[in-house]
Amino acid sequence: MNIGVFVCHCGSNIAGTVDTEKVAEAARSFPDVAFATDTMYACSEPGQAGIIDAIKDYGLDGIVVASCTPRMHEATFRKTLERAGLNKYLFEMANIREHVSWIGKDKELNTNKAAELVQMAVAKLRNNTELHAGEFEINKRVMVIGGGVAGIQAALDCADGGLQVILVERESTIGGKMAKLDKTFPTVDCSSCILGPRMVDVAQHPNITLYAMSEVESVNGFVGNFDVSIRKKATYVDWEACTGCGQCMEKCPSKKAEDRFNEGVGTTTAINIPFPQAIPKKAVINANACIMLSKGKCGACAKLCPTQAIRFEQQDEIVQEQVGAIIAATGYDLFDHTLYGEYGGGRYPDVITSIQYERLLSASGPTGGHIKRPSDGREPKNIVFIQCVGSRDPSVNRPYCSGFCCMYTAKQAILTKDHIPDSQSHVFYMDIRSPGKLYDEFTRRAMEEYGARYIRGRVSTIQPRDGYYVVKGADTIMGSQVEVKADLVVLAVGAEASKGAGALAEKLRISYDGYGFFMEGHPKLKPVETNTAGVYLAGSCQGPKDIPASVAQGSAAASKVQALFSKDKLASDPQVSSVAIQRCVGCAKCESTCPFGAIEMTEFRGMPKASVVETVCQGCGVCAVTCPQGAIQLQHFTDNQILAEVNALCPY
Amino acid sequence: MTRQYAYYPGCSAMGSSIEYDISTRALCKSLGVELVDIPDWNCCGSTPAHASDHLLSASLVARNLAIAESMDVEGIITPCPSCLKNLKTTSLRMQRKGFHEKVEHIVERPVRADLPIRSVLQTVIEHCSPEAIAEHVSKPLKGLKVVPYYGCIMNRPPDVMTFDDPENPTSLDRLMQALGAEVLPFPHKVDCCGASLGLVRRELVTRLSGRILDTAASLGADAIVTACPMCQMNLDLRQNQINRANGTQHRMPIFYYTQLAGLALGQHESCLRMDKLCVSPARALQQVGAPAQEEPAR
């Protein structure tokens, strides 16, 4: 071979602790190396041009770049080779940045190690072969999991772009958390007024199939060819027949069912439609609260439903959908404030969460938009808002900032003044985070125009006294303890990962962090992709964010899907396992150890032989290790290639 | 089933909280918790020691640990939260080798610091659940409204004291309910009474303890029940000082939980020593049909 070696300075990142010129010089002595040089930034345009020129000038047929991690630039340099007319698998990288210059300061030791890594790379490259990608079909349908504002945006963008969309939503209605809000900051727009039309668009769009009250059961397949099982949970109502008239709700005698939509403020009927603008506007029966389903009596709704839509015998149903891409937009949940024993641990009825307060503020909420104390129904005059409940708090394992609570608290303080003009709001804060457009001006309005008193300090405890509450906080700027009398206390609870996020991530085979938020492909440059091909992210499932950011990510994910589907076929990765039939003895050990089910047993001239399903193979190499004959080899990581590296490093 | 524990009474047991010691011993005996006094135990140093030097504090504690370790016991138990905190904190700090050596050098004894250390309350509740105790109640405290006052350090900090919830403990609540009393929800369960500062700055205690009395009275409590000698002293012995300072007229009896437990279990007055309480418990005891005690003129 005529191998070219390029040792990158990476500015001073590598050259600071590695003598790159010496490494290049050492490389010239390795077998089959026809050309070696050091270069300032191999990945830059001139750097890549230098590689292409050298290939042409010296007739090189294989390239080693000693630079950063392959995760950074393997793809970059492979494209460089292709532009020069070489097969991109005749390329190896030696990581002399993360594995050398970034972990040690001794220049001599580093230079030696770098030279050895280059030697290993050259040895492997000498054993590489050309590999050619196959092609496979893409199913140009997309599944969006989660019908909150991010999922709705993603679904509409894909559908408007001509794609078939399957939208799967866990609750009986789409809309997510945004549908529960009364108004939105900083414009104080009515939330359902701006979201409602979008929800209706979803319902009416010819390209969108909506599965509400459904969850993803399992995901099989791979990018372009996902096979998803969806569990349609029993609603005990035939949604084809149900018109959403609501008569069943009026007559249902079981009135103490958990009201999930209203966050537990008050109760609701066992059969219910969550809110007037619900999409789909269909009734659902809560089996635990339903007298017929739990005790076998009643059935009032069945008797009076004008379209006889009640189906007590309904069961969950599993349906299959095939799609080419999946967008996860599963949103967030709110921190459980009962963990703060000093705030009552959930025992004080007038200490509520921000989302419960939204429902009180909302005209379509359980109190018709009249702010009432849950304990006695009286209108509060002194309302205290406490920020950072379950955010920026390492002691409850929530060290992060949730990003939107300062804003929604200011909004709630403003709305409180509108609702109750003679009220006085106090807000206890540590910092005000208001980075968006018109955000800081909005928080200042709450203080300057709406009379909200902001006190910089945390609250240590809330104690009930004579029918009201004493909130004991601090004003750190004044340097003093502060006591505020409150009729109602609203806790600005922080965001956490949606319940069940981890389990869904595992079904999708994507990563998630310690808090359950899904991992993006790169924290800066790939916010809506994952490391799993074909699966994208949008909205708060990736990390807490406000509505504009969620909508932006919804559109971004949609554009990623559009890009994926812009080709008719996708290239398959040739770095998969391959069976040498003459060596295979048909023992089938590889078939049973493959974690992905990518190996099938077939017949060849009457003898059992293993065969790899290339599109399913993930290139993990477990089969290659298992095979007693060495018959199955992972392409680009064959036994000979790896042993060549070992032998280069350990010549004795 | 009898369990044997090394008992660390604490200095106040000899004097200002003598009724706590007597009723604790009586309660433990009736529940099968066998107490063996740590022979020749010395003062743990309480706040003055740990506020002066941690090594001195640990050394005073360690002498007791060493003696207890030579006894055949399940662990060390004490009725006083301050002693408990010192015993536990020292035991934890001595897990550090350097500190361990320093302490042993001063105490001139080997100290393993590995015995479990618990409050009497925890031991009683774990040994014999409130429900089980309820079965032995012969004189239910029906009609008695109490507020349970745990005090600030019995359950805090939670990673040292490792017993009940640090914000809303319920062990005393459950025990009192099992004895038949009505337990009122009390927002000041773990608020500080002022501790020993009353000696040097009386107004601090009259303010903090005064608030506890005020809230208990406004809730309609007949009595406050405590498990800490310091709290009991501040609320009981100093109640007149509090009344004078705040212009109130409280006559709120401050029981030790062991006294009420003994009462409900039908123990004799010699085990309860209600006569030692400064504020007369007569009216409260009449609520439960218990005979009023002879009261010396105040």
Next chain:
Amino acid sequence: MPTPSATHRFDEDFLKEVQQGSEQNLTRCYQCGNCTAGCPLSFAYDIPVNRLMRLLQAGEKHAVLSSKAIWLCASCETCTTRCPNEIDVARIMDVLRHMARREGLVAEPPVRHMWDAFLSSVEKYGRVFEAGMMANFVRRTGRFWTDADLAPVAIGKGKLGLRPHAIKHPDEVQRIFARFRDQR
């Protein structure tokens, strides 16, 4: 207080000594004020506890050690229990008391005298002889009216013994004190 200087008057050794003695990392404190908010004695402090932590972070040794606040702390552990950054504030307050003593900066002498009277009783008898401790305290402070109104009640109830009872081996406790002083 003179203008703090982030460079000139910043006593880094002081900060290190406090962090080492208390095994707490003060950079974790983001000055939320939770400690002050819950401190039952804050109303009596000259410097609220969160401000003491800030002064500590700023290396202001004299301001911290000469405060009265550290002596009026009841060691109730509220601050430690509720700190969101899990800083053991109560332990830091203990360490500040230790250091203030060593530097001779005790801003509330009666508190220190009370503790010293207590400890001297422990040293002598092995346990606290309450009446003796009171007498010692009065002698040190001259406050002979202290709790005079409680004495008759306490004596009447048999709660204030007037004769000391030493443990069998008070000498062992005396040796503890002596060996402690020697190693200092």
